[in-house]
Amino acid sequence: MWRAVASNALTFFILLLIVAAGLLAWGRQAYTGPGPLVQAVCFKVERGASLSQVSRALEDQGAVSDARIFRIGAEYSDKGGLLKFGSYLIQPGSSMAEVIDQLTAGGQSTCGREVNFRISVATTDVVLRELDATTNRYVEVVKFDPAAEAVPAEYVEASTADDMRWRITVAEGVTSWQVVEGLKRADFLDGKIEGVPPEGALAPDSYEVDRGADRAALIAEMTERQARIVADLWASRAADLPYDTPEAAMVMASIVEKETGVAEERGRVASVFVNRLRQGMKLQTDPTVIYGITKGEGVLGRGLRQSELRRETPYNTYVIDGLPPGPIANPGRAAIEAALNPETTDFLYFVADGTGGHAFAATLEAHNENVAKWREIEAQQKAAEPAVEGN
Template sequence: MWRSIASNAMTFLIVALFVLGGVILWGRGQYEGPGPLADAICVQVERGTNFRRVSRNLEEEGAVTSASIFRMGADYAGKTAELKAGSWLIEPGASMEEIVDVVTRGGASTCGTEVVYRIGVNRLSAQVRELDPATNRFVEVVEFQPGVEDTPEEYNEVKEAQDTRYRIALAEGVTSWQVVTALRGMDVLRGAVEEIPPEGALAPDSYEVRTGDARADVLAQMAEQQELWVSAAWESRDPDLPLESPEELLTLASIIEKETGVAEEREQVASVFVNRLNRGMRLQTDPTVIYGITKGQGVLGRGLRRSELRAATPWNTYVIEGLPPTPIANPGRASLMAAAQPAETPYVFFVADGTGGHAFAETLEEHNQNVARWREIEAERASETDGG
């Protein structure tokens, strides 16, 4: 009898182990296999929440088939204590294992609301936008000019949210004064800026910031990035450039930046200035004259007068020889590389061609013809504006 009971118990144990093993294999397949989510979603993890609540939300959203299996898998992986607050994009078909990695990895939120402060040459704007999980593209909610227009209610609302991300997008060609003025107008930052950074010292790039970040720290990050770009451009420069230092390269790049907004012709514009420097010709570029007038504090907003073209300032390249003493703006990486590696051309002149780009010339005669064409275009546009 006892032998029969022991045999039955052993059989039961073996069957139970097989069943348990099957359940474990099934659960593992559920945890590691493709999930049921058909469309991407944005999952918000509030500060102070726990894995149980997150797992329930994911089950309700249809991202996981079982909140219990999701929690057990995370617990087995030792990640239940690593939950990170934020807004996280969950891709279609993501497995439970992949979702656990997303909500415990940390870093900047990957979806939700973002405020982008765009520091441009002509204005500062703030754009509130949200990521549409279905298209993985941002949709604008509202845009305004801080300090100029009334603050929209949508902006005040997103500032109260814990997971709102903030980014500063710095355009090529802005001056250091413009950058500092813009940073002072951003109410998510703190702290005073004692001095305007040297012209050209700040890298036009995109920067993630957090509420309460110090303005001085943001400027230091911009300066550090520009140092890296200038150093890389200087190290890769053509050996026969008529430039003596990285500072001169930075100055030339700033002139290139202000002379053209067409990416494809930066190297050609650079070649004109390099050819002029090599021949001992004055650079004769209008943006340097403008900088001598404004010192980078705002936009001139009108055409140059003949008297201003002749006026002696340290930056007026119609008057001075060679490069001005400082950059005239903050150039981007592409302009730095154009200054370091200009195209090989015979050009020493260029003028606007009416398309947004320039017409280049090797001789004064060719240049005068290009100028005449540009004057005709200007006259036609003026006539159209006047209704003639």
């Protein structure tokens, strides 16, 4: 009898082990296998939330199939107590293991709302936008000019959120003065900037910052990033350029940046000015004349006068020979690369072609033909403008 009992107990124990092994294998598969999400979701880990709360919220949003398995797996992998506050974009099919890795990695939030403070040549604006998890694209919520408009209520309310992301975007071609003045208006930054950095020293780019970040530290980061770009591209520059220092190359890069906003034209525009320098021709470029007038402090807002084109200043390239004494803006990486590796052409002239780009020419005769075509386009555009009625 006892033998039969022992045999039955052993059989039952083996069955329990088999069931336990099966449950363990099923749980492991559920934890590491593809998750149930069909569309991406933006999931927020509240500050101070427990693993149990997060597990249930994930199950409610359909990000995990079973809150208990997620919790057990997180604790088993020693990540249950490592949850980081923030908003996370969870991709379709993410496994529970991938989700817990994401929620414990920390760093900047990967979804939710973001403030993008944009400093461009003509304007400075603030854009509050929100990531649409289904399209993985940001949708604009509100936009305003911090210098000219009242701060919208949507921005005031949203900017207090703990998981808000903050970004400073500096466009190519802005001057150092414009960057400094723009950063002064960024109400989420702290600290003062002592003086205006040298022209050309700041890297136009997008910078993620924390609320309360120091303005001077951000300027230092921009300066360091630009120095790295210049050093990297200078090392692979073309041979026989008509300038032999990085400083002179940056002057050329800033001119290229201001002359064209068409990416594929930069190398061609650079070739025109390089060819002119090699032949001893004056550069004759309007942006340098404008910089001599404004000193980089804002935009001119009107056309150049003949008297200004004739006046001798260090930046009037219709009068002086060679390059002006310094950059006229902060060029981006592409413009610097164009200045250091220009296209090989015989072009000496260019003029707007009516499409946003330019028509290039190797001879004055061909250039004059291009200018005549542009004048026709200008006249047609002016004729097509609606008439303004008087009061």
